[in-house]
Amino acid sequence: MNSITSKIQELKKEKDAVILAHYYTEENVQALADHVGDSYYLSKIATKIPNRIIVFCGVSFMGESAKILNPEKTILMPDASADCPMAHMAKIKNIQSVKNKYKDLAVVCYINSTAEIKAYSDVCVTSSNALKIINKLPQKNIYFIPDANLGRYVARFIPDKNFIFSDGYCHVHTGITAEAVKRARNIHTDAKVLAHPECTWDVLTLADYVGSTSGIIEYATTHEGEFIICTEPGILYKLKQKNPNKVFHLVGKGKSCIDMKKITLQKVADTLEKMQHQVELDETLRQKAFYALANMLELAE
Numbered sequence: 035m036n037s038i039t040s041k042i043q044e045l046k047k048e049k050d051a052v053i054l055a056h057y058y059t060e061e062n063v064q065a066l067a068d069h070v071g072d073s074y075y076l077s078k079i080a081t082k083i084p085n086r087i088i089v090f091c092g093v094s095f096m097g098e099s100a101k102i103l104n105p106e107k108t109i110l111m112p113d114a115s116a117d118c119p120m121a122h123m124a125k126i127k128n129i130q131s132v133k134n135k136y137k138d139l140a141v142v143c144y145i146n147s148t149a150e151i152k153a154y155s156d157v158c159v160t161s162s163n164a165l166k167i168i169n170k171l172p173q174k175n176i177y178f179i180p181d182a183n184l185g186r187y188v189a190r191f192i193p194d195k196n197f198i199f200s201d202g203y204c205h206v207h208t209g210i211t212a213e214a215v216k217r218a219r220n221i222h223t224d225a226k227v228l229a230h231p232e233c234t235w236d237v238l239t240l241a242d243y244v245g246s247t248s249g250i251i252e253y254a255t256t257h258e259g260e261f262i263i264c265t266e267p268g269i270l271y272k273l274k275q276k277n278p279n280k281v282f283h284l285v286g287k288g289k290s291c292i293d294m295k296k297i298t299l300q301k302v303a304d305t306l307e308k309m310q311h312q313v314e315l316d317e318t319l320r321q322k323a324f325y326a327l328a329n330m331l332e333l334a335e
């Protein structure tokens with residue numbers, strides 16, 4: 035164990051802390067974490083953890099969600115500036131005007147959103163549970179915010195509902211082009227294409243499997259062959275760890291999520307040592323946002 039890793043292990047013990055990490059963080063961060071997963075798994079596991087402190091190696095909506103669900107815990111963000119641009123793309127004034135226009139409406143909020151946007155929503159979803167949850171909603175009209183690509187993908191499986199979309203997107207996933215996927219497929223003719231639903235529809239139509247980061251890992255682990263991966267490159271660490279003999283091809287230039295990559299081991303040690311970058315939320319806002327996240331956990335079961 036190198037010195038920074040052993041320092042973090044000591045601090046964890048001393049402070050009663052646990053480390054959660056998303057699949058898009060750097061390899062050494064994932065290797066050190068106690069739990070690594072997709073955004074649904076991480077929000078769920080945060081409610082089951084006995085430790086007093088959670089160090090969240092991910093972007094701010096993830097730490098915020100953990101705090102909304104577990105107000106009694108201290109949530110530490112190794113880099114306070116690590117943020118998902120999509121989390122700010124839904125607009126409260128648009129939510130209000132859609133609510134005024136449609137009576138039988140559910141505001142369905144992708145978890146990649148700020149606490150404020152969650153507070154105006156009926157239920158949160160992630161890419162691993164959106165289909166299941168929306169199918170269970172009694173409302174006919176669904177305002178899906180903010181990711182238009184995920185929303186439109188899910189809507190195709192639920193034709194009996196009327197979807198209204200907003201115009202949010204992920205700059206990493208929309209940077210993966212259908213042309214790049216076709217080029218990869220022409221070279222690796224037997225490989226299966228696995229894509230995250232934040233990709234554009236013309237990429238998703240080329241995919242053999244569409245799913246969350248955990249879904250992609252699960253698919254590659256339970257199927258034989260080579261795989262063309264259409265998501266953020268950080269996922270390769272777990273894919274290769276679980277499947278050392280399989281071959282993975284990353285599409286295009288493998289554009290990274292710069293915010294996820296801001297998390298370093300040094301910052302994990304610093305946040306624990308100095309107890310800095312704690313997630314703080316106004317209690318009224320937290321309670322309003324709790325409703326949508328708690329609904330997600332219940333309906334996803």
Ligand code: 13P
Binds near residue numbers: 074160161
């Ligand atoms: P997952 O829920 O699939 O891990 O996705 C999170 C995310 O931010 C994708 O860009």
Ligand code: SF4
Binds near residue numbers: 204207292293
């Ligand atoms: Fe946000 Fe995209 Fe990064 Fe995911 S990959 S955290 S959606 S910017």
